[in-house]
Amino acid sequence: MTRAHGVPRDLVVTLVALLPVLAWDISGLDLPVERLLGTAAGFGWRSHWLTSIVLHQGGRALAWIVFGLLVVNVLRPLAGCSLPRAERLRWVLVTLAVLAVVPVFKDISATSCPWSLAEFGGSAAYVPHWQLGLRDGGPGGCFPSGHATSAAAYFTGWFALRTRHPLAARRWLALALLLTLLFGAGQVLRGAHYVSHVLWAAWLCWAAAALTAPRPAPAAAYAAP
Numbered sequence: 371m372t373r374a375h376g377v378p379r380d381l382v383v384t385l386v387a388l389l390p391v392l393a394w395d396i397s398g399l400d401l402p403v404e405r406l407l408g409t410a411a412g413f414g415w416r417s418h419w420l421t422s423i424v425l426h427q428g429g430r431a432l433a434w435i436v437f438g439l440l441v442v443n444v445l446r447p448l449a450g451c452s453l454p455r456a457e458r459l460r461w462v463l464v465t466l467a468v469l470a471v472v473p474v475f476k477d478i479s480a481t482s483c484p485w486s487l488a489e490f491g492g493s494a495a496y497v498p499h500w501q502l503g504l505r506d507g508g509p510g511g512c513f514p515s516g517h518a519t520s521a522a523a524y525f526t527g528w529f530a531l532r533t534r535h536p537l538a539a540r541r542w543l544a545l546a547l548l549l550t551l552l553f554g555a556g557q558v559l560r561g562a563h564y565v566s567h568v569l570w571a572a573w574l575c576w577a578a579a580a581l582t583a584p585r586p587a588p589a590a591a592y593a594a595p
Contacts, residue, residue: 380580387576391569400564401496404484412491413561425556426517433520440465452534461530465523468578472519472571482508485561514571515563521549522575529583
């Protein structure tokens with residue numbers, strides 16, 4: 371972690387990344403987007419093989435495969451990983467912690483998924499997720515997107531690899547961002563989540579990963595002989 375004018379760069383990036391998330395919330399575009407995708411009969415993409423099987427079920431399986439590889443990496447370094455075992459173990463444990471962040475919010479969320487809205491064949495009324503505690507008449511428990519977390523939780527790889535393997539860290543982060551986008555888009559198309567649910571899941575995972583990132587030792591001050 372480097373610093374810019376005394377402020378940790380990770381903190382700056384995290385706060386800057388929050389701005390488009392808040393801007394989307396303010397825009398009020400969540401429901402209009404879902405209205406482009408759904409009708410009174412529901413969402414045509416809900417059971418489509420691409421969104422339901424490939425992006426949803428396949429994405430979940432991929433997330434667990436990657437986690438399994440991280441566990442194996444603790445026991446025996448994979449793909450030339452030169453991280454000490456303690457750092458490899460930390461990577462696994464931090465990823466587990468990040469994976470647990472979004473479910474905590476979902477458990478207390480009063481927001482229902484788009485496919486639960488009355489205008490899409492359900493029973494709920496639309497209530498923005500930031501109107502905390504206000505029930506919408508549906509099952510709730512939908513905010514933020516748990517499935518986007520299947521990819522976003524692996525932002526931890528950027529923080530684990532960036533010092534010893536900077537090129538691998540950049541590639542890892544790019545892939546994690548791409549999969550977060552794909553998994554999130556699949557859920558939006560299915561009517562399982564609003565765009566904001568995906569954005570908040572990604573930001574929460576990034577913030578949790580940044581908060582728990584390894585802190586490099588400060589450089590020793592130069593002492594004149």
